[in-house]
Amino acid sequence: MSTTFGFIGTGNMGGALAKAACRAVPPKQVVLANRTPAKAEALAEELGTGIVTTNEDIAAQCDLIFLGVKPQVMPQMLAGIADTLARREKQVVLATMAAGLTCQRIGELARTGCPIIRFMPNTPVALGAGVVQYCGKYVTQEQMDDFAALLAPAGLVDPLDEGLMDAASCVSGCGPAFADLFLEALADGGVACGLPRDKAMRYAAQMLEGAARMALESGQHPGALKDAVCSPGGTTIQGVRKLEESGFRAAAMNAVIAAYEKTLGL
Numbered sequence: 001m002s003t004t005f006g007f008i009g010t011g012n013m014g015g016a017l018a019k020a021a022c023r024a025v026p027p028k029q030v031v032l033a034n035r036t037p038a039k040a041e042a043l044a045e046e047l048g049t050g051i052v053t054t055n056e057d058i059a060a061q062c063d064l065i066f067l068g069v070k071p072q073v074m075p076q077m078l079a080g081i082a083d084t085l086a087r088r089e090k091q092v093v094l095a096t097m098a099a100g101l102t103c104q105r106i107g108e109l110a111r112t113g114c115p116i117i118r119f120m121p122n123t124p125v126a127l128g129a130g131v132v133q134y135c136g137k138y139v140t141q142e143q144m145d146d147f148a149a150l151l152a153p154a155g156l157v158d159p160l161d162e163g164l165m166d167a168a169s170c171v172s173g174c175g176p177a178f179a180d181l182f183l184e185a186l187a188d189g190g191v192a193c194g195l196p197r198d199k200a201m202r203y204a205a206q207m208l209e210g211a212a213r214m215a216l217e218s219g220q221h222p223g224a225l226k227d228a229v230c231s232p233g234g235t236t237i238q239g240v241r242k243l244e245e246s247g248f249r250a251a252a253m254n255a256v257i258a259a260y261e262k263t264l265g266l
């Protein structure tokens, strides 16, 4: 790819994605801008990217532009680059990660009919173990493929209908917070039973990673994997009984549904 890639907003998510991009293309093809320039400068230094510049310069130069600002900042940020985008002769693709903002809305805010990719990353993209769903408007298959190839080092990169993006974001985008709560609670349980905190945390985290990998790599239903751990009359089934009694499954389902309703403004 000889394209140049711009990142406007190099906070937690923009920064993590810029890191992933730098594993897919030469870092000199990646250009950064951030409201507080020192943050982009530190990242550029770490990754060996091209210049740190302004939003307007990225809007004028780059072929694929990642919009890494918060949803509430998006109108004002896009208003600031709309004229520059309108003057472009070469086609530009905008890639938005803002929760709840559709491709249509981004196009309206940027006052452009240019191709737009909407995607939903999660925090583990920083480790290459993330999930990214993506969809597009006015985008060619080649542009979608280039986008997916660029973010491949971030983890699983999966195309999805735009109508399902909000639901997906409530599973994998919000999910790390839900999983961290479970992780902390498991470790607390270990501490209550006498384990040192650091060991309890490491065992619980490694166990969760292993259980997730078993489900992904075996393709088995989680119910079957659970059954394989629960010996008749044994200890694990007593723990499962307590989780069921406490409404664990309903709590997890309701967490996703509550996040979804909030996204839809219900």
Ligand SMILES: NC(=O)c1ccc[n+]([C@@H]2O[C@H](COP(=O)([O-])OP(=O)(O)OC[C@H]3O[C@@H](n4cnc5c(N)ncnc54)[C@H](OP(=O)(O)O)[C@@H]3O)[C@@H](O)[C@H]2O)c1
Pocket: 008, 009, 010, 011, 012, 013, 014, 033, 034, 035, 036, 039, 055, 068, 069, 070, 071, 073, 076, 077, 097, 098, 099, 120, 121, 122, 123, 173
């Ligand atoms: N965090 C997640 O788990 C997650 C998951 C999925 C999607 N997202 C999406 O990712 C986007 C960014 O979220 P985040 O968590 O990375 O937020 P964040 O850490 O606050 O990063 C936002 C960055 O945007 C910069 N910024 C603000 N206004 C700007 C402007 N006008 N021009 C250029 N840069 C500007 C900020 O600069 P300063 O340094 O000056 O503050 C900050 O570095 C959001 O749209 C969010 O919905 C996040």
